Amino acid sequence: MDNTTTLAAQDRPPTANVPVLKRFLQMRETGLVLIILALFIIMSFASPYFLTWANMRAMSMAFAVDGLLVIGMTILLISGGIDLSVGSVTALAMVVAGWLFLGGVNPWIASAMAIAMCTGIGAFMGFFVTRVGLHHFIVSLAVMVIARGACLLFTGGRPLGLYTLPPEFKFIGQGSIGPFPVVIIIFLVFVIAFDFMLRRTTMFRKVFYTGSNEKAAAYSGIRTKKVIFLTTTLCSALCGIAGIIYMARFGSAQPTFGLGLELTIIAAAVIGGASLNGGSGSILGAILGVILLSLVSSSLALLDVSVYWQDIIRGTILLAAVTIDHYLNKRRR
Amino acid sequence: MDNTTTLAAQDRPPTANVPVLKRFLQMRETGLVLIILALFIIMSFASPYFLTWANMRAMSMAFAVDGLLVIGMTILLISGGIDLSVGSVTALAMVVAGWLFLGGVNPWIASAMAIAMCTGIGAFMGFFVTRVGLHHFIVSLAVMVIARGACLLFTGGRPLGLYTLPPEFKFIGQGSIGPFPVVIIIFLVFVIAFDFMLRRTTMFRKVFYTGSNEKAAAYSGIRTKKVIFLTTTLCSALCGIAGIIYMARFGSAQPTFGLGLELTIIAAAVIGGASLNGGSGSILGAILGVILLSLVSSSLALLDVSVYWQDIIRGTILLAAVTIDHYLNKRRR
Amino acid sequence: EGIMCEPGETYVMNVMVSGHPYWVPVYQGFKQAAEAFGCETVFSGTPDYDITKQIASFEQDMIKTPAGILLHPMQSDPFIEPINRAIANGTEIVTFAADSPNSNRSGYITSDNRAEAKFAAEEIVAQVGDSAEYAVLENPGQSNHDLRVTALIEYMEANYPDMKLVGRQATNQDSNAAYKATASIIQANPNLAAMWIPEAGSAEGAVAAKLEAGSDVLIMHADVTPTTLEHIKAGNIHMSLNPNQGVQGFMGFMAVHLANRSEIFDPFNDWKTSGFNPVQIPFMDNGFAVITKENADSFDLNVYMEGRDPA
Amino acid sequence: MQNIVLEISDLSKSFGPVKALRGINFELRKGEIHAVAGENGAGKSTLMNVIDGILQPDSGEIRLDGKPVTITSPTMAQRLGIGFVHQEIALCPDVSVAENIFMATTNTSRAWFMDYRKLEHDARAAFRQLSDIDPSTLVRDLSISHQQLVEIAKALTLDCRILILDEPTAALTENEAQTLFRIMRDLADRGISIIYISHRMVEIFDNCDRVSVFRDGQHITTRNVAEIEPSDVVNAMVGRVIDNLYPAKQTTPSEETLLEVRDLSEARRFRNVSFTLKKGEILGIAGLIGAGRSELAKGVCRLEGDVTGEVWLKGKRLNLRSYQDSIAHGMVYLSEDRKGDGVFLDLSIAANVSALKVEQVAGRLGLISTVAEHRQSDALGRKLNLKCGALTDPVMSLSGGNQQKVAIAKMLSVNPELIFLDEPTRGVDVGAKSEIHQILRDLAEAGVGIVVISSELPELIGVCDRVLVMREGRISGEVTGDEITEENIMRLASVLDASATLA
């Protein structure tokens, strides 16, 4: 049959009516799900401890908080930005909240202030990007350095011991509701909320328009600068929240926390389908990206692979995963 | 008067005849030069040691070899790519050459092999980018992890002592010709050669076309994939050369060398006018970028500024410099 | 002349990653010794983990021709030439916590990582018996951390062959990485009895993982942070071995100052003909402290630093 | 005078040294279709950008319904009821056609959630008159002319009082253009005022009420279309009378075959296409949107797709594997999508012109000579009447038509054996157009093969010696000499099924 006929001849049903399996196979995230599934199966055979509740719990705890960062990063990437400061802004949130707490401030108030400060940092970056007109990359790099410096300044380089945090505060990071750690519940709430919002709300749809073609979006009356400003701010605000959860979890605030974390977070978002040129990406995909990276690390540790081989294997799996995912998506088209 | 005349009526003198000063003021790099000059003047007043030959020598030694990396990165950025693996590939070059040397291979041959290996790594990345169709960011991130792992594997995580390197080899890194360190001479040769080639040769002009609009370049008959493949390879090859010079300079090979170096190098290129979207950039600018970053670090050290403030000041100066440069360029237009 | 400093006589302490808290008590010791002799001190180096930058900062210190530099060289060989040049310029050099043995530095002061490892191994065996499973976290690339781990493993292999090493993960001072690695190790080895961790950052993550898993694995580590101190007090961490940083700085100053005042010493050796500094202290061990529940309160750096100037 | 909705007085706008608008006066009445004509770079788009709030004027006043307004952004323009179809297509490639069309609606809507089904349904309804694009396809996958249709649909769905259309028909064929005019008429009858920018005189005279002519950033005249002739407008535009809009045709057909294409097929786009091009002849290719004309030309040059079949140039069978091979044999292709793959927007004019073969402006050792490069673009620029500041300026700073001239200059720079020109005069003004046509004729006479793909039938009729008509990936017929008429071409291009869907 001739495929170049007019499109009217084509009778493509609206997406909603396609059977579930077919819809699944058409999704951007399917490749990743399959790769993760394959790793799961391999690991279940390789280690008897893999498929235990305790291991699953430990593995999910390992990526849950980073998950918040990846949500912010994905949304920012969709809008066409990038943020290298996530690691140090997260550290700064811990440090500032911890510092305030040690100075006698109620830990909840201290946390709120730290999150507000991170939001302010995001707004600061957003200002330089949208008003001054600098590139996200360079602005966030400068902020990454400044925030790390501020961490040093607040702590004199020394980790703050926050063992005295009240139990109800530590509960956020260390407690469980039934068998489910609070951290994982928070993570799931954020993922589901943001995934839904990003897919369905008009507000977040504008993020896609802005990232896809800022000019076209602006011509349609979208305040693209505002959108970019907000996604930049949101990303930093989520860093603040993540920093507080980490603080509650570890009972300490480390000025060196999250060195190099930005690359892991960006990698996760990109593996999950976020485009570095903006305009596409999904929370579900990005979370699968975090899960994949974390799964590989956990598996290597579980199998006690030699340290000297771990990085090589990790890098190779990363490359293999994106390659496979790429071909699976190409095929699907 | 009306400047939008049609060409027929236009009687504009060719660029060559414009006075030198005016040409200087029209250059992209002028803003940076002025910023660096300002810092120089401030520093000469702030420290009596600043304008000494020894200090100038120490400062230039600090950025000379990184200068090679920034050349490769700038060209890659112009072609629309990016490379996060520069730090670890440079380390790998040192480690592999050192390992071969300790295994009895002639140091020159060992170095040639290490450089060839880095070139191979670049070709490997180029393959994944141009043939498989993955993004530079993710490919080079994976290679960054793999190369770091390989460094560990070759050294067991411990630096290799290469004190026994023959003097004529160490001369590359430690010797002087007259009052000028060989390292700085090598640096200047590379800068001048690549700056000239990038401005003048047809070969490198195609890099600009490719980065500016890959599709339009392909429609102009340029083998864009080949161009991208070559710029990716060149960047890694320069990492190899830089690694060897570092080895000769330090008389050792460190598996942890260059952690986080990629961000500094990219920042330098971007400060120097390279666009993260491809299509623009200059070697001169990028080198000025490296000089600026290095000057700031050296000055803070020279003034014995408290460590707890150094990062904050550094980040602030970085942000201020790009902002000022941005406005100076805007005004000029 | 004499042992006291002249006005303006300055001693520098140069380090890499200068924001790291490890240096703080070292520099306090350095300063205290210097004040006793009426000398001035400067804390210098680079905030980065970058050898090029550290060498540049060292050379910039050298330009000011201070009396002496107490140096923590990030790497031994790259510093040979600069150290020798500094000495030729009249600035005495003593290394600490990391050495440049092939240079002409007049002394090296450090804590003996092998002794720490041996102590840790004996303590682990004493606590969990000599046929148990143990694991280590490590930080390949950083020599003192590396030595603490490899020496312990070697010691175990040589003396307690029934001790089984079941986990070995690189976590590079990153508590989140240590958290993940420890969680996996604990899952994979239900009989794990003890862990040895060469630094405190990873220990923080490891203890969080231990508590979450409800495991009773014995954790021992080197260095200390406020958080690990609290965990020691709470019994979550068995003990920590902490180098005597103050002594390191104090004796480091003594070594470099004496090297600079070598003329007050007329030794029985060949120094006059060889031209070598007669005050040569090839190796000095600053010792380490064992931190347990009982003495933990004395190791709170924040308490110690109250009212003191960090720089 | 109560029926004047938009009034502009003494408005000026400069870009650095370039004075794009100099004291413009302009008025738009309620319910009229007001054409704006002028040479490339006359300032038409600039004025529209000012009206839409994209650019801010340096001085002057804009009055809406008699009240002075300052329009600071497209958002505000939208709120004031101004809709704008841009000369350059600006769509979001990563989202669906439906979402693109209703982007503005989504933006202003008070709804929290997206209703994708409704969007697709509404988009289909909006398209019913125009075309039959599936609203759920991603814009990325559309051809440039389909994208143009999406742009138009986007503006038509806006609830506006003033609709600006900046060269909307540049890439459209007769059918779509006629549909568009019908819709415009409807809108005007409902009291909506339309500003219509075009270089096609026929369209202006068939569909518009009044016409304003701009030259060099100044308003020259505004007249009722009924009162004047096309030649008056052209005269006002270029300042002289162009008597021969099209050059003389070939007198004696040559027998020498320059190009022969046999059985060329591409799996998805076209099949079994065979044709020849004689020396000295200008061959046209006509067809509806999506007929496969662009794909055919790209296929011959091996720019896209997996092509099978033979290509013979000057009696030799070419073994083409890539576009580089094609260029090596002197066959070049001028793209219809100038922004996407025709020009390097951020590079200088000179660098753009030399891009096809930089070696030409380089001396020994492959070193580019700036002087030679400038001389080249200077010469070609003069020939094409290029209007620009300096040759070192980025192409981005040129008006749409002048960008097109740069793209053409790039093709001419290499002295090709054969040129495929896809919509060569898209957005080019009348004067320059006739220059370009003359150049094409001169080249043909000098033995260069010329194949012109155009959606503008008068152009094909005026320029070509022979016209191939394509329909759904096949050649449906050929017309020569006096047979080249709109009726014949349209009959071959559409026939039954296609015309049925367009009705």
Ligand SMILES: Nc1ncnc2c1ncn2[C@@H]1O[C@H](COP(=O)(O)OP(=O)(O)OP(=O)(O)O)[C@@H](O)[C@H]1O
């Ligand atoms: N961003 C810009 N920077 C500098 N000059 C510009 C810019 N935009 C337009 N110009 C100049 O302003 C003048 C008017 O351009 P404009 O786009 O309004 O012309 P136009 O009448 O729409 O022409 P066309 O028919 O080719 O579309 C031109 O000389 C153009 O070079």
Ligand SMILES: Nc1ncnc2c1ncn2[C@@H]1O[C@H](COP(=O)(O)OP(=O)(O)OP(=O)(O)O)[C@@H](O)[C@H]1O
């Ligand atoms: N990238 C693509 N993927 C799938 N189909 C495509 C692609 N590009 C074009 N097409 C389809 O190929 C067919 C031929 O398009 P082509 O652009 O050649 O038409 P044309 O005759 O040149 O008309 P016009 O250029 O006016 O649209 C159209 O149905 C078009 O939708």
Ligand SMILES: [Mg+2]
């Ligand atoms: Mg225009």
Ligand SMILES: [Mg+2]
């Ligand atoms: Mg076409």
